[in-house]
Amino acid sequence: MPQVTLTAPKMSCGHCKMAVENSAGALAGVDSVTADPVSKNIDIAYDESQVSLEDIKQAIEQAGYPVE
Ligand SMILES: [Cu+2]
Numbered sequence: 001m002p003q004v005t006l007t008a009p010k011m012s013c014g015h016c017k018m019a020v021e022n023s024a025g026a027l028a029g030v031d032s033v034t035a036d037p038v039s040k041n042i043d044i045a046y047d048e049s050q051v052s053l054e055d056i057k058q059a060i061e062q063a064g065y066p067v068e
Contacts, residue, residue, distance in 0.1 A: 001031060003045045004053060008065040011037040016065065023063035027051050042067070 011020060020035040020042055029050025035042045044056060057067050 001045050002048050002053075003043065006042045006044065006057065006060070007040050007068040008035070008042055008060060009040050009068070010065045011035060011040055011042075013037055019063050020060055020065055023059045024056050027055060027059055030056060 008016075008020060011017060014037065017035045017037050021033045024030055024033045024042070024044060027046075029047040031045040031047060033042065033044050042060070046053070046056060060067050
């Protein structure tokens with residue numbers, strides 16, 4: 001299962017963490033999402049046969065957090 005770390009500089013607090021985790025975590029095929037508002041990193045494990053990295057980025061960006 002691929003694992004990737006994205007960076008979302010706009011995350012700043014626990015609310016941001018939950019918003020990011022809930023947005024990506026709601027996608028079928030996303031196994032785990034851990035967002036850290038201090039390091040700005042989002043660790044994601046996903047099943048590439050069910051969901052693409054592009055879909056995951058899009059979900060997080062739609063929640064209001066541009067990813068790098
Ligand atoms: Cu916040």
